[in-house]
Amino acid sequence: MLHTLYMSFLARVRQTARDIRGDVRRAWLLVLLAGLSLLALNRLSWSGTPGDLLSVLAFVLIAIVLLSHVLRRVLLPQIRLGELQTLASRDPLASAVVFAAVILFKAVLIIAFVLMFTMPGHAASLPSGLPTHAYRNLPLLVAEQQRYWPEHPAPSVLAAQVEQETCIHLKSSRCWSEYAELKTAREQGIGLGQVTRTARFDTMKELKTRYGAQLAGWSWQQPYDPRLQARALVLQDRRCYQPLRGTANSHERLAMALNCYNAGPGMLAMSRARCAAQDGCDPGRWFGHVAVADGPSRKVGYGARSFHAISREYVSNIMLKRRTRYQFLDAVAV
Structure with a gap:
């Protein structure tokens, strides 16, 4: 047995x-x-x-x-x-x-x-009420920010910027979508950061010249990779932010970096110089100072708005209106 x-x-x-x-x-x-x-x-x-x-x-x-x-x-x-x-x-x-x-x-x-x-990374920790595509693409944006600009003073600004670039309204199918596109006879803009090309300039080409290794595989023939779109946005914002000197604080500096992204570093420099030439205008502050100084043309550009108004509205919409929706990101960053 x-x-x-x-x-x-x-x-x-x-x-x-x-x-x-x-x-x-x-x-x-x-x-x-x-x-x-x-x-x-x-x-x-x-x-x-x-x-x-x-x-x-x-x-x-x-x-x-x-x-x-x-x-x-x-x-x-x-x-x-x-x-x-x-x-x-x-x-x-x-x-x-x-x-x-x-x-x-x-x-x-x-x-x-x-x-x-x-499941999208961090999706479960995101609050309710965000645009639908944000639950897919916001974690990508945060990951790229942490990788390429970990010391960013307020990641909520990046998220608000994507909303400004892609959302006609929060329920739009293109809101926070890598397929968001503006195409007119004058220009074409694609993706989370609306990388743009016109007859005069090609932002993607400039970015790839500067950041070839980081943006390898991205092209106008294959432009819809959300991670590369988010990476380009972070790199471009960082490039605008880091050289800025003489700003009152990081809030004002971020506002100027957004104007640099939208209107170009040359136009920002012109606005600050014209502000400095005016009595009572502080070139180290955007709101109420550089924002009201001359810069882009005040002639009608798109619709009934001038290029000057568009560039100023871009900053105020992001910093003062849209950003509050994403300020939980700043608490996480701290």
């Missing part, structure tokens, strides 16, 4: 050891495949789609398969798909039912992991 129990126990131990060795081999193969994906996909051209995004996607898919296999082995340790193939010759119907049940179980696990991995 004892000998029989011992032999049965020994057989089970050997079978478990064989199962573990098989699982370890499969796990190492999946890990190796994931590693090769990370190496290869970052070194290949993907017609505008960044290699790092594809490599992460491949890595996640491989991880999902690995996790589903491990979880299936933990929850259903007695079911071995290899043995089902042998048993099929004796009882094909029963084996087929068990095999189908196991495959269905793994499919459910994979779907569950896909849903878990594809």
Whole structure:
């Protein structure tokens, strides 16, 4: 009796050891495949789609398969798909039912992991009431800000800027969308930051000349990558903000950086110089000072508004109206 129990126990131990060795081999193969994906996909051209995004996607898919296999082995340790193939010759119907049940179980696990991995980062922590597409693209913007401008004094300004650039109204289908586009005979603007080209200038071309490595794969033929759009916005704002000197505080400095983004650094410099030439006008302050000084043309530009009014309204809308919706980001940044 004892000998029989011992032999049965020994057989089970050997079978478990064989199962573990098989699982370890499969796990190492999946890990190796994931590693090769990370190496290869970052070194290949993907017609505008960044290699790092594809490599992460491949890595996640491989991880999902690995996790589903491990979880299936933990929850259903007695079911071995290899043995089902042998048993099929004796009882094909029963084996087929068990095999189908196991495959269905793994499919459910994979779907569950896909849903878990594809939830937008930080989406669960975002407050309600934001534009629909913000739940997808705001986490991307925050990630790019933390990567390229971690010392930003008020990330809420970046979010409000995207809203200003893309939202005719908060329920618009293009609000916070990477597909937001303005196209007229005079200019074309695309994406979260409305990167613009006209007959006189091409903002994307200028950005890629300065930040080629960071914006690799982005082009007018493939302009709709939201992460690269957000990255370009952060880099362009940082480029406007950092050289500014003589501002009263970071609030005024951010306002001037926004004017630089909208009207250009030359126009901002002109407005500050004209403010400095006026009695009682402080070139270190935007609101009530540089904002009311001459700069862009006061002739009618778009609609019934002058370029001067448009450039001033751009700053006030972002800093004073839209920004309050995103000020929770500043608390997180602190």
